[in-house]
Amino acid sequence: MKKKFKLSFTILMLSICTSASADMPFPIPAIPQLNAESYILMDAKSGEILAEYNAEQQRDPASLTKMMTSYVVGQALHSGRIKNDDMVVVSKDAWATGNPVLKGSSLMFLEVGKTVSVSDLNKGIIIQSGNDACIAMAEHIAGSQGAFVNLMNDYAKKIGLEHTHFETVHGLDAPGQYTTAKDMVLLGRALIRDLPDEYAIYKEKEFTYNLSKPQLNRNGLLWDTTLNVDGIKTGHTQAAGYNLVASAVEGNTRLISAVLGGRTYKGREEESKKLLVWGFRFFETANPIKANMPLFTESIWYGDENKIQLGSIDGAYVTVPKGRSADLQIKYVIDNYIYAPIMKGRTVGKIQFLLDGKVINEQPLVALQNVAETGFFGSVWDWIELQFVKIFN
Template sequence: MINIKNIFLIIAFVIESFYLLTCPFNVYAKEELPVAPKMNAKAWVLIDYSNGTVLSEFNSDKKLNPASLTKMMTSYVIGQKIKEGKIKYEDIVTINKDAWAPGNPLLQGSSLMFIKPGDQVSVYDLNKGVAIQSGNDACIALADYIGGSQNAFVDLMNYYVKVLGLKNTHFMTVHGLDSDGQYSTAHDMAIIGQALIRDVPKEYELNKEKEFTFNHIKQINRNKLLWSNVLKVDGIKTGHTLGAGNNLVASAVDNNTRLISVILGAPNDPVRFTDSERLLIWGFNFFETVNPIKANVPLTSRRVWFGKSSKVNIGINNDVSLTIIKDQKQDVKINFSLNSERLDAPLKKGQIIGKVVFKIQDKEVDDCPLVVLNEVKKGNFFSRFIDFIIIKINTWFGLSL
């Protein structure tokens, strides 16, 4: 005998399975982008840190000389080795002769921490020498300590180039002084900056310090945007050589939005800072980052068959961030769909069961996997048998589950 109450429940589940979730958020559409200011440089790019969205670019994939922006990758490798426990901030490094400027013609006239052979310097202080003073000698000292030689450390740098998926970057030095075969791009440098902030935040924090004194020599951070009155800049790196011109990677934060700008080949020192500031201000004026969906927060629940539980929560397992034009949040639609009409136990936590799609003006602009948020094990024989009967009855009546 068919239970009328069960039939109504089944009909409710059918209606629920076709429900599309919508939320009032808006992803930017390229045709709506306001015009970006033109930079006086060989190449530039502005990205949203949270998702890598490019907001403005010119020659962003052109291979150019990175100069001391190379030190961002040097810092990244150091930070990774600290995370791995291979070295510690308090480790003491004995300085070798190759890190001594008077004994190394390549270093003479370049930016230095002013260390000398036999000095006992902590990894932490050498890190400051790299990040704040842009010390080429400090880079060599840390490369020798971590890799055993500069060449071995450069190999580590290029290993992480591959790990980060960079296609247009190759390093030949640990410090960035001009060298044949060394190149990068504005976009790749933005990705390295993104990785530095995301993967080794303690290492990145050194870049916001405005000065460092070592051996009674006080040096000021070369990134003048740290003193900006209109931006909250907390990094990242300057670079200059005869072959490169004037380079700058800068990152700033405004509420929930962090942007990264890269200027390569500016004609002089003031221009790289004024243009970077203009580019960042433009970005913050017109864009913002929103998080319409949070990881592990249920979007909704769905009926589960043959399980210990009859329902399962579904959502996403990684936070989603979207770059939107300000004041247009209401245009974004968030839809989700299941790969199959029926969910059968067992279901594993994190199992992909469908797709979440972000749309603007009926155009898909992004998507992410729809997953199970909690495990559902198989039910006992009796509960599975009941579900089997219900499914059969629905099949006889031509109803969807």
């Protein structure tokens, strides 16, 4: 005879809060005041916003646009559509000194009719912020700048950039082109998460092409020895002001900041550093649940198994005050009785993360295995037993 157990709302104590940590938490000070039009700070792993100001205000992206150009390039490389050693012929539109649109802007200094590798063009986009490199790469991947811009906007929707629209492949000011600080940290997070090989280029400090000396990466925080910054991108036009999306790692924590509408070239770095330092001083990322790790076992009805393992497919990350990771508690709640058939990954409830008795984060609780439906007699027996459970539960 199959034995079933009633639904349980079980609390798993990862550790017991000490009286000192519970009664005397170290205070988190207010966000430092920044000299910028818009800014935001995100925990890249948990997705939690730690600080923001005018984060959804529409702004001109300037060369932050190249993050999306790079994302499309990275996806094309990842899918095998293009290869790093492909050779690209430079068109007149991508000619550094022949296209008046590019005059006075940041360039890789491509020459019309010459060939250049995809690998060099990609570095020219990311490290040198070459507007000409963006045009050459766009034409190589999509056939035209317009078709490539359509790809950029398609990917923006897939990533969830709700307040962003691109009109150019390089970010020079154009009517109808806009973004927000929040969308830019989401784009940075997507780059880091989806395209690690592409993102690895962002930490390179210099690149030389067609010049006697190397051009330096414009992200000055890469040279800051007090932070482990490994990206991401600067941008500047008259309309945009000085922009910088930056990311840094400390221990298990990765933060992404976006400062838009900064006042000066160095000022955007100083303001970004304030955000990152504040974030690392007072927050950390906990990883209480590993991917595909069975957390709980619950009864399943009408299945060829009596029990089903529950947890998280991708694991879980939660942002907590510095030093409080060990104090997290986990509680799970089942939405309803669980019935077969069921597929791995199906949501059956939610996982709640508590600190000092308060829920600070919720994430889906999912099935970690497939369970097929049982036969006729098993279903009849389960139905009878389930009626008793419902009466006495």
